[in-house]
Amino acid sequence: xxxxxxxxxKGEDPEIxxxxxxxxxxxxxxxxxxxxxxxxxxxxxxxSFFSLRLAVGLSVIFGLLLYGATILITYDSKETAIINxxxxxxxxxxxxxxxxxxxxxxNDRIILPIKPEPQSKPQFINASQRVKRELxxxxxxxxxxxxxxxxxxxxxxxxxxxxxxxxxxLNEVKSKVNGGGEIPNEIKSIR
Amino acid sequence: xxxxxxxxxxxxxxxxxxxSTPKQSAEAxxxxxxxxxxxxxxxxxxxxxxxxxxxIILTRVPFDEVDDIVQEVFLAAYxxxxxxxxxxxxxxxxxMIARNRANxxxxxxKPTEELSEDLSHNQQAKNQAREILDxxxxxxxxxxxxxxxxxxxxxxxEEIAERTGLTHQSVRVNLHRGMKLLRHxxxxxx
Numbered sequence: 001x002x003x004x005x006x007x008x009x010k011g012e013d014p015e016i017x018x019x020x021x022x023x024x025x026x027x028x029x030x031x032x033x034x035x036x037x038x039x040x041x042x043x044x045x046x047x048s049f050f051s052l053r054l055a056v057g058l059s060v061i062f063g064l065l066l067y068g069a070t071i072l073i074t075y076d077s078k079e080t081a082i083i084n085x086x087x088x089x090x091x092x093x094x095x096x097x098x099x100x101x102x103x104x105x106x107n108d109r110i111i112l113p114i115k116p117e118p119q120s121k122p123q124f125i126n127a128s129q130r131v132k133r134e135l136x137x138x139x140x141x142x143x144x145x146x147x148x149x150x151x152x153x154x155x156x157x158x159x160x161x162x163x164x165x166x167x168x169x170l171n172e173v174k175s176k177v178n179g180g181g182e183i184p185n186e187i188k189s190i191r
Numbered sequence: 192x193x194x195x196x197x198x199x200x201x202x203x204x205x206x207x208x209x210x211s212t213p214k215q216s217a218e219a220x221x222x223x224x225x226x227x228x229x230x231x232x233x234x235x236x237x238x239x240x241x242x243x244x245x246x247i248i249l250t251r252v253p254f255d256e257v258d259d260i261v262q263e264v265f266l267a268a269y270x271x272x273x274x275x276x277x278x279x280x281x282x283x284x285x286x287m288i289a290r291n292r293a294n295x296x297x298x299x300x301k302p303t304e305e306l307s308e309d310l311s312h313n314q315q316a317k318n319q320a321r322e323i324l325d326x327x328x329x330x331x332x333x334x335x336x337x338x339x340x341x342x343x344x345x346x347x348x349e350e351i352a353e354r355t356g357l358t359h360q361s362v363r364v365n366l367h368r369g370m371k372l373l374r375h376x377x378x379x380x381x
Binding site (some may be wrong): 029 | 234245249253262269320324345349351366367
């Protein structure tokens with residue numbers, strides 16, 4: 001290795017020495033090194049990684065249980081609500097309209113239930129048909145038409161049943177009177 | 192390859208490892224001690240590398256600002272020392288931080304003019320020194336860093352190589368070519 005002033009300051013080189021002398025004003029003046037901040041003792045976490053995983057797993061299980069319980073509770077409350085609502089809703093009285101049919105034998109009468117007329121299925125029409133369809137004409141409502149409620153209709157039916165029974169009884173009495181049949185005791189007492 | 196040649200090669204490799212390991216481990220040990228928060232180790236690191244850091248920053252930043260940036264570099268290094276992978280390359284790592292800090296300085300730099308502390312005395316000498324420094328700063332990064340470490344900070348070629356992590360050959364070449372370019376810039380004929 002060649003020893004020269006530029007490399008290891010051994011020997012002489014006036015030019016470089018002059019540069020060094022002139023540039024000395026920019027040289028680093030040793031300063032005291034900065035003080036380090038106070039050492040902070042690192043506290044190791046209490047739980048290990050395993051316990052962290054365990055905690056996460058338990059919290060997931062707990063969350064699932066909570067979710068399931070919430071679903072069950074909401075389901076039960078819905079059911080209760082339905083029951084309560086059904087209890088509270090006033091039901092219209094159910095009527096089974098009947099009609100009395102006179103059998104061939106005079107003494108026997110058969111009470112037959114009146115079957116409701118089957119409702120016609122809704123008919124779906126195309127848009128094109130709907131366009132072509134004529135508008136219904138206005139119909140004047142008859143003022144005297146009476147609309148009966150279900151209760152009224154039931155009472156009406158009962159009344160009609162009673163009247164028909166009475167009518168049949170009267171006919172029976174009449175036929176007995178005219179035909180010479182035996183008069184029932186009730187009629188005799190009336191007379 | 193003959194047996195003596197192979198033996199020689201193996202001996203060379205073994206010797207090289209033996210020579211390099213203790214030197215590297217000393218630096219690594221110093222870094223470890225600094226990481227542990229030992230003030231004495233930090234002082235040692237500071238005294239060992241502060242001149243190099245000063246020189247590197249001086250190539251980029253006005254002289255008045257250099258000392259502050261040197262302190263900042265060491266504090267930043269202390270904070271991030273645990274991220275250093277190769278603890279044997281702490282010199283190169285510090286040099287990189289110094290370059291980055293010097294470049295950051297110009298992001299918030301407001302142009303000012305350096306005033307001489309003593310306007311009447313030695314004004315001519317200072318002007319000449321500033322002229323030489325400006326000439327060195329105008330060179331490429333490779334030459335200006337090596338020249339400032341040698342001419343301003345007074346480090347030998349070996350010291351420069353050791354601190355910066357460059358090879359002796361690179362430092363020698365940088366010094367000689369840099370001096371040649373500097374003479375050319377200053378108009379000095381050999």
